[in-house]
Amino acid sequence: xxxNDNIQQLFRASIDTKQQxxxxxxxxxxxxxxxxxxxxxxxxxxxxxGNGGSAADAQHFAAELVCxxxxxxxxxxxxxxxxxxSALTAIANDYDFSEVFAKQIRALGQADDLLLAISTSGNSxxxxxxxxxxxxxxxxxxxxTGRDGGRIGELLQGSDIEIRVPSKVTARIxxxxxxxxHCFCHQIDEELFG
Ligand SMILES: O=C(CO)[C@@H](O)[C@H](O)[C@H](O)[C@H](O)COP(=O)(O)O
Ligand SMILES: [Zn+2]
Numbered sequence: 001x002x003x004n005d006n007i008q009q010l011f012r013a014s015i016d017t018k019q020q021x022x023x024x025x026x027x028x029x030x031x032x033x034x035x036x037x038x039x040x041x042x043x044x045x046x047x048x049x050g051n052g053g054s055a056a057d058a059q060h061f062a063a064e065l066v067c068x069x070x071x072x073x074x075x076x077x078x079x080x081x082x083x084x085x086s087a088l089t090a091i092a093n094d095y096d097f098s099e100v101f102a103k104q105i106r107a108l109g110q111a112d113d114l115l116l117a118i119s120t121s122g123n124s125x126x127x128x129x130x131x132x133x134x135x136x137x138x139x140x141x142x143x144x145t146g147r148d149g150g151r152i153g154e155l156l157q158g159s160d161i162e163i164r165v166p167s168k169v170t171a172r173i174x175x176x177x178x179x180x181x182h183c184f185c186h187q188i189d190e191e192l193f194g
Pocket of ligand 1: 055
């Protein structure tokens with residue numbers, strides 16, 4: 001296949017995954033926005049985490065809340081747990097990489113804050129431990145997952161929400177995660193600022 005054929009095939013695969021996802025993720029995305037808006041309204045914050053491309057997504061989301069999305073509005077409280085290289089390297093070096101987010105959640109998380117946990121497999125140990133730490137500290141969890149939801153899908157409880165993309169391909173799952181993040185940002189602004 002030519003390079004153009006390959007590119008067009010990737011576009012089609014991304015479009016197909018988004019169409020299949022739309023039917024199943026709209027409702028959990030809407031419920032997640034409700035939790036996020038309620039947390040921000042009561043003065044709580046949103047923490048976000050993930051590895052690799054999902055680390056970038058976690059940062060992308062926090063930056064849009066703290067800075068702005070599509071309109072001018074007051075700053076919103078969000079922290080990506082993927083950005084403090086001193087904390088990340090110390091925790092990974094002195095303890096274990098699987099603790100990099102959990103230790104920050106135990107340090108920074110307060111009851112009724114919300115954790116946005118991002119993992120396409122649902123099985124990354126650092127994100128699994130983040131969800132466990134969030135539960136211990138009384139944070140609500142919104143999880144962006146894929147495949148079969150993995151260990152994170154099994155761990156969620158109570159008012160937690162899983163947004164599981166129906167795909168087994170990491171890149172396609174990430175493409176839907178980013179769209180979900182932009183849905184969060186758009187609708188949080190709508191709900192909070194009209
Ligand atoms: O962006 C990509 C692949 O598209 C990679 O960097 C990917 O995020 C990494 O392999 C992650 O470690 C995968 O972790 P996870 O999504 O299974 O939690
Ligand atoms: Zn990627």
